[in-house]
Amino acid sequence: MELTGEAQNVDSYSNVLSGVVKLSKSLSDGRQQIVGLQFAPDFLGRPFKVESSINAEAATAVTLCSFPRAAVERMMKASREFEHRLLKQTLNELDEAREWMVTLGRKTAPEKVATFLLMMARNIDSSLDAASGSASFDLPLTRVEMSDFLGITNETVSRQLTRLRADGVIRIENARHVTVDSISRLEKRCGGGRERP
Amino acid sequence: MELTGEAQNVDSYSNVLSGVVKLSKSLSDGRQQIVGLQFAPDFLGRPFKVESSINAEAATAVTLCSFPRAAVERMMKASREFEHRLLKQTLNELDEAREWMVTLGRKTAPEKVATFLLMMARNIDSSLDAASGSASFDLPLTRVEMSDFLGITNETVSRQLTRLRADGVIRIENARHVTVDSISRLEKRCGGGRERP
DNA sequence: CGGTAGGTTGAAATCGTTCAAGGAGGGTGG
DNA sequence: CCACCCTCCTTGAACGATTTCAACCTACCG
Numbered sequence: 385m386e387l388t389g390e391a392q393n394v395d396s397y398s399n400v401l402s403g404v405v406k407l408s409k410s411l412s413d414g415r416q417q418i419v420g421l422q423f424a425p426d427f428l429g430r431p432f433k434v435e436s437s438i439n440a441e442a443a444t445a446v447t448l449c450s451f452p453r454a455a456v457e458r459m460m461k462a463s464r465e466f467e468h469r470l471l472k473q474t475l476n477e478l479d480e481a482r483e484w485m486v487t488l489g490r491k492t493a494p495e496k497v498a499t500f501l502l503m504m505a506r507n508i509d510s511s512l513d514a515a516s517g518s519a520s521f522d523l524p525l526t527r528v529e530m531s532d533f534l535g536i537t538n539e540t541v542s543r544q545l546t547r548l549r550a551d552g553v554i555r556i557e558n559a560r561h562v563t564v565d566s567i568s569r570l571e572k573r574c575g576g577g578r579e580r581p
Numbered sequence: 582m583e584l585t586g587e588a589q590n591v592d593s594y595s596n597v598l599s600g601v602v603k604l605s606k607s608l609s610d611g612r613q614q615i616v617g618l619q620f621a622p623d624f625l626g627r628p629f630k631v632e633s634s635i636n637a638e639a640a641t642a643v644t645l646c647s648f649p650r651a652a653v654e655r656m657m658k659a660s661r662e663f664e665h666r667l668l669k670q671t672l673n674e675l676d677e678a679r680e681w682m683v684t685l686g687r688k689t690a691p692e693k694v695a696t697f698l699l700m701m702a703r704n705i706d707s708s709l710d711a712a713s714g715s716a717s718f719d720l721p722l723t724r725v726e727m728s729d730f731l732g733i734t735n736e737t738v739s740r741q742l743t744r745l746r747a748d749g750v751i752r753i754e755n756a757r758h759v760t761v762d763s764i765s766r767l768e769k770r771c772g773g774g775r776e777r778p
Numbered sequence: 779c780g781g782t783a784g785g786t787t788g789a790a791a792t793c794g795t796t797c798a799a800g801g802a803g804g805g806t807g808g
Numbered sequence: 809c810c811a812c813c814c815t816c817c818t819t820g821a822a823c824g825a826t827t828t829c830a831a832c833c834t835a836c837c838g
Contacts, residue, residue, distance in 0.1 A: 420679065475627070478675045486608065486616070489614045577609045
């Protein structure tokens with residue numbers, strides 16, 4: 385199943401085979417928050433619940449492998465292994481969500497944008513250099529979508545990208561393709577490293 | 582097992598029997614974000630991972646029922662039901678985390694504080710009136726902790742509480758005990774209602 | 779050719795932060 | 809018992825980061 389387009393109300397389950405799916409929530413006055421991005425081999429869908437209040441939408445061209453709700457719930461009953469893997473992925477998503485809460489709640493706008501770029505570099509680096517210290521990729525989100533992911537305005541996103549470019553941390557082509565020559569320089573702009581035990 | 586005090590590095594698993602446990606993450610420069618609160622019957626701990634990078638700390642006096650890591654992992658292997666319930670709770674926590682991401686990323690300071698109070702009213706209303714339209718409870722967090730949960734400063738938290746009090750939405754005694762006479766009035770201050778499908 | 783969506787940039791306004799001072803309560807040691 | 813110190817909380821005033829409003833630019837599409 386292939387789709388480039390619009391919101392899907394998830395009453396079937398899918399695997400993301402390629403592309404990026406964005407998960408979002410909105411307030412009734414139109415404010416929106418993207419609460420997760422699903423990349424290549426992720427599972428998509430919310431078991432045990434009728435109404436999830438989350439919208440799933442293709443951010444780029446996406447290839448899905450989807451199953452009807454009933455089939456998946458049968459599989460889950462039948463295969464212990466299946467439920468186990470689902471638990472593991474859910475725990476991972478929970479970790480990611482909480483990590484992102486730190487970004488939303490405690491980082492400045494420059495740090496937010498840098499953190500987002502770093503996340504992209506790690507997830508969809510099109511140049512296949514593992515740990516070469518550089519990365520190059522197409523942004524899967526528009527400026528507005530990035531702003532909804534980062535909890536800032538699109539103007540602020542734009543300004544911070546311009547700043548990173550001016551400072552030589554990134555290069556931008558077509559407003560969509562980004563090259564990071566030195567990942568470690570980008571990391572320095574993400575705000576204090578992880579924990580402090 | 583009872584504890585009132587300090588951070589626990591979770592290498593055992595527990596059930597929270599009473600009280601409130603706060604889960605937090607911090608950046609190396611000291612900025613902190615509370616990424617979750619665990620109330621009465623929640624499970625505590627992170628399976629399948631050595632290093633969780635999350636700190637768990639008692640926010641109030643807490644009663645735990647905790648098991649050694651090995652025992653729980655044995656239980657999980659043995660009991661399908663156990664793993665199933667863990668999956669369900671994890672999915673719930675993921676939903677809550679994402680809901681909170683909307684609060685962190687898209688709500689104003691007044692809305693954040695109102696949203697927090699509403700959450701408290703729903704989770705630890707000490708007066709046992711279900712849906713009576715009012716609530717009364719002790720705040721389980723200090724102003725600083727609230728600010729770390731909401732992604733704002735403690736001064737802003739304080740000011741917003743004062744404002745809610747001045748507007749007659751809440752009453753405050755001892756800076757810790759809060760009474761909400763009209764829940765629905767509080768709800769109006771939480772920013773646009775849920776979704777918009 | 780317009781028209782539209784996405785993006786950039788500037789200037790002014792605003793919201794929340796920062797800095798600073800002071801109050802209220804609780805525990806401790808003289 | 810009192811004085812002191814600490815933590816938590818509140819409040820004010822100035823500052824500054826981000827938003828808001830507005831203009832313009834580009835690419836793409838009908």
